[in-house]
Amino acid sequence: xxxxxxEAEKYLIDAILEVFASMVFIDIAAELPAEESTLEIQPNLxxxxxxxxxxxxxxxxxxxxxxxxxxxxxxxxxxxxxxGEDVKDAIGEIANMVAxxxxxxxATEDKKIELAIPTTVVGKSIHTSGLxxxxxxxxxxxxxxxxxxxxxxxxxx
Amino acid sequence: MNSFAEINxxxxxxxxxxxxxxxxxxxxxxxxxxxxMGPLKNSITGMVGLAGTHKGVLAVHFPKQVALAVTSSFLxxxxxxxNEDVQDAIGEIANMLGxxxxTILSVRGKDIHLSLPSTIYGDEYAFSSQAEVxxxxxxxxxxxxxxxxxxxxxx
Numbered sequence: 001x002x003x004x005x006x007e008a009e010k011y012l013i014d015a016i017l018e019v020f021a022s023m024v025f026i027d028i029a030a031e032l033p034a035e036e037s038t039l040e041i042q043p044n045l046x047x048x049x050x051x052x053x054x055x056x057x058x059x060x061x062x063x064x065x066x067x068x069x070x071x072x073x074x075x076x077x078x079x080x081x082x083x084g085e086d087v088k089d090a091i092g093e094i095a096n097m098v099a100x101x102x103x104x105x106x107a108t109e110d111k112k113i114e115l116a117i118p119t120t121v122v123g124k125s126i127h128t129s130g131l132x133x134x135x136x137x138x139x140x141x142x143x144x145x146x147x148x149x150x151x152x153x154x155x156x157x
Numbered sequence: 158m159n160s161f162a163e164i165n166x167x168x169x170x171x172x173x174x175x176x177x178x179x180x181x182x183x184x185x186x187x188x189x190x191x192x193x194m195g196p197l198k199n200s201i202t203g204m205v206g207l208a209g210t211h212k213g214v215l216a217v218h219f220p221k222q223v224a225l226a227v228t229s230s231f232l233x234x235x236x237x238x239x240n241e242d243v244q245d246a247i248g249e250i251a252n253m254l255g256x257x258x259x260t261i262l263s264v265r266g267k268d269i270h271l272s273l274p275s276t277i278y279g280d281e282y283a284f285s286s287q288a289e290v291x292x293x294x295x296x297x298x299x300x301x302x303x304x305x306x307x308x309x310x311x312x
Contacts, residue, residue: 046277048277050272052207052209052271052272056270056272058275088287114208116206117286117311118286120284120287121282123281123282124280124281125279128277130273131274132245134273157270
């Protein structure tokens with residue numbers, strides 16, 4: 001087994017690039033992993049999905065409102081102007097698909113995980129956190145719509 | 158699997174048990190289950206995912222003053238704001254509730270696994286899940302105010 005933190009980071013980036021290329025049709029680029037304090041992304045919408053198995057943890061996508069609406073507009077091919085059901089469904093589905101990609105990637109390392117269901121939180125100045133002690137990967141992405149971030153926290157079961 | 162009414166009853170029972178035994182706080186059911194949860198104001202939510210034979214999420218929503226009282230009682234220390242201790246305590250309560258939910262849904266919790274707990278807090282937020290789910294929202298009365306236990310299970 002290699003360094004699982006780096007492997008997980010690689011599978012996570014691969015999964016999100018794949019989902020954006022095949023479903024969202026927006027060019028995005030991964031920036032260097034960051035500390036939350038230096039991230040400067042104020043999420044208005046976060047979609048989270050838990051997973052369990054050989055690794056247990058949570059995957060989250062954090063988007064400012066404009067980015068969440070832009071992604072949904074591109075993915076659904078219809079103009080979206082508020083953070084309503086369509087946006088929650090779209091970003092939740094992206095979280096679900098990215099977690100599915102991570103699952104496939106981890107399976108090649110003989111690590112099996114099962115997914116829970118995606119949940120989306122919409123609001124003003126929302127903060128999410130996990131239990132202290134888990135391995136944490138936070139990757140900002142840049143896109144023509146603005147920046148967003150993907151976060152992974154996990155421990156070995 | 159148990160009927161939803163049975164799950165309700167057992168979830169109420171185990172929530173009261175966890176609060177009495179672990180948090181050291183007396184709580185009671187505050188009326189009938191809710192149909193939906195409005196936006197949460199100045200609150201903190203602890204949540205944990207369920208994967209395996211049952212897929213879903215368990216969430217527990219606390220207004221800030223209730224979260225602070227619960228954390229103080231649970232950890233035996235004063236807390237004045239939503240800090241790491243409060244996040245850990247609320248996450249751990251979600252984790253314990255999730256553990257009990259596993260055993261409610263399957264004998265000895267077999268073939269259901271919990272994700273890591275996480276917490277969400279903010280001035281105002283709404284919480285929703287995407288999948289086609291059955292939903293339970295149970296209101297509870299603690300000395301410092303109301304809080305809610307929510308379960309969503311995929312069909």
